Amino acid sequence: MxxxxxxxxxxxxxxxxxxxxxxxxxxxxxxxxxxxxxxxxxxxxxxxxxxxxxxxxxxxxxxxxxxxxxxxxxxxxxxxxxxxxxxxxxxHGLTQGMVEWVTGHVLRHHLGMDRHILGQDGEWRADAPPLASDRRVTVLGLGALGEACARMLVRLGFPVTGWSRRPKDIPGVSCLSGDAGLQAALKAADILVLLLPLTDETENLLNAETLALLPQGAVIVNPGRGPLIDDDALLVALDRGHVAHATLDVFRVEPLPAEHPFWAHPNVTVTPHIASExxxxxxxxxxxxxxxxxxxxxxxxxxxxxxxxx
Structure with a gap:
């Protein structure tokens, strides 16, 4: 039958x-x-x-x-x-798509590509970026997608810290868990990648208090879930310069309303939920x-x- x-x-x-x-x-x-x-x-x-x-x-x-x-x-x-x-x-198709999107945007921020792509004004900007070994990346969320992205970033030479609710062991990744581990992971994030699921515990995980733990000038890349971030707290951190840039693929309301301040902010990149399909x-x-x-x-x-x- x-x-x-x-x-x-x-x-x-x-x-x-x-x-x-x-x-x-x-x-x-x-x-x-x-x-x-x-x-x-x-x-x-x-x-x-x-x-x-x-x-x-x-x-x-x-x-x-x-x-x-x-x-x-x-x-x-x-x-x-x-x-x-x-x-x-x-x-595996979804995973590969996420790895490509995350890797591309981490490299974009690491290499400072926006300065050259957007800065075609006749100024000779000769400042070279550091090597990947000198740029710390933290991945919050070490499920299938987070682990795959972390492994790729390790292969590129980045020192990668990963955080998850439960202990994990991934070769080449400094794996942390628990509240103390989260604080340490945020403090080690020159570039922060969010790939956590959305639960009661993870909603607004990035708020005024936790954003303050990031190094001055950190970059946030969020292809995970929009409500992981307190939007107002992020805008304050961006305006103060504590967070240098946020590349966001997911939002509390999608499509992102035209009047949302993320669209007009000079240090926010909006992508329309395309990190992975x-x-x-x-x-x-x-x-x-x-x-x-x-x-x-x-x-x-x-x-x-x-x-x-x-």
């Missing part, structure tokens, strides 16, 4: 994912009916985007798992009707693998810890 899989996301996403999912399920040997319209009581798996119309999971009485299309799960993990396993998206071809492979595992009794990959929120 075919496995019934409900695709619960926007119609434009169905057009993008239908063919890659069909192909990936066939490659995994899964006989599946994949549809956007199935009776809830017949559904075995739900491929899900948190902006889906499906918000009540109670009718899906035989479903074995919800397979999230997004890396972030903050908009679903607290749903009280969701009582079956939830898997987040850990996709779930790629349909590679994401489909992750989802198909989890369906295969569910059907053969193997443990699901990338399960969300409900207590920790990610």
């Amino acid at each position: 075919p496995v019934n899989i409900l695709f619960a996301a926007r119609a434009d996403q169905w057009r993008i994912y239908q063919a890659p999912l069909t192909k990936a399920l066939l490659e995994q040997g899964v006989d599946a009916t994949l549809s956007t319209d199935l009776a809830p009581e017949d559904v075995d798996y739900i491929i899900y985007a948190p902006d889906s119309a499906v918000q009540d999971f109670t009718p899906y009485t035989r479903a074995k798992a919800v397979l999230n299309l997004w890396a972030g799960v903050e908009n679903i993990v607290g749903n009280p009707t969701l009582r079956i396993p939830l898997a987040r998206m850990v996709d 779930t790629r349909s071809e590679t994401a489909a492979q992750v989802i198909a693998e989890n369906v295969r595992r569910g059907e053969t009794g193997e443990p699901f990959l990338h399960l969300v810890d409900r207590e920790n929120g990610y």
